Amino acid sequence: MAIKNRKNEEWLGKLRPAERSPRAVQELRQILRRALDKALGNHADLSHADLDDFAQEAIHLILDRLEAFRDDCRFTTWAIGVAMRAALDRLRQRRDYHPLPETIDLAPLGRRTEDALPFDPENPALLTALRRAFDVDLDDKERELALSEEPLDRVALRQGSNRARVFAERHVARRKLRDSLLEAGFPAPVVAETPDTTPDASEPADVATPETPPS
Numbered sequence: 760m761a762i763k764n765r766k767n768e769e770w771l772g773k774l775r776p777a778e779r780s781p782r783a784v785q786e787l788r789q790i791l792r793r794a795l796d797k798a799l800g801n802h803a804d805l806s807h808a809d810l811d812d813f814a815q816e817a818i819h820l821i822l823d824r825l826e827a828f829r830d831d832c833r834f835t836t837w838a839i840g841v842a843m844r845a846a847l848d849r850l851r852q853r854r855d856y857h858p859l860p861e862t863i864d865l866a867p868l869g870r871r872t873e874d875a876l877p878f879d880p881e882n883p884a885l886l887t888a889l890r891r892a893f894d895v896d897l898d899d900k901e902r903e904l905a906l907s908e909e910p911l912d913r914v915a916l917r918q919g920s921n922r923a924r925v926f927a928e929r930h931v932a933r934r935k936l937r938d939s940l941l942e943a944g945f946p947a948p949v950v951a952e953t954p955d956t957t958p959d960a961s962e963p964a965d966v967a968t969p970e971t972p973p974s
């Protein structure tokens with residue numbers, strides 16, 4: 760029988776450990792490889808060897824998870840889904856990874872204590888939103904400034920900058936983080952600076968400054 764006409768139970772029978780057919784495993788691997796090439800073949804960061812590796816890794820996952828198949832679709836459709844999810848996970852792991860701080864104080868995103876967005880380390884949705892903000896929406900400097908309460912003078916000295924510029928950059932970083940959290944469905948507290956971080960107006964900022972500097 761042609762592979763495309765093979766029924767689900769036939770696939771399972773040829774892949775279960777007791778009666779596993781090396782030929783069926785190879786046929787499935789070829790199906791996965793073609794699907795991965797069609798979906799990801801134009802990805803600039805992937806080589807043919809990468810796609811081969813993804814297909815082989817997917818084969819191991821599928822053979823380990825055969826009992827998870829619920830027979831509510833074609834077996835090959837399910838297997839391709841497993842392969843795609845595994846491949847995308849690998850691609851995400853390749854991206855620059857920016858660890859979140861061990862402790863996170865989101866109070867700097869609020870003007871008053873009651874405006875602060877509470878940080879719940881047990882909230883996976885919030886952690887995911889922060890993870891995306893740190894990895895995608897903020898650059899290296901913004902990640903450092905967004906949640907920092909370090910005095911402006913100290914930051915400016917370390918960066919070879921000035922108070923006004925650091926103030927403006929910190930405001931932009933906090934606004935971007937707030938907007939990222941808002942997009943993820945979390946409350947958007949007012950972005951503000953604490954009184955002891957007021958910039959020196961005599962120094963040029965050279966970047967977009969907040970609409971209403973704190974008094």
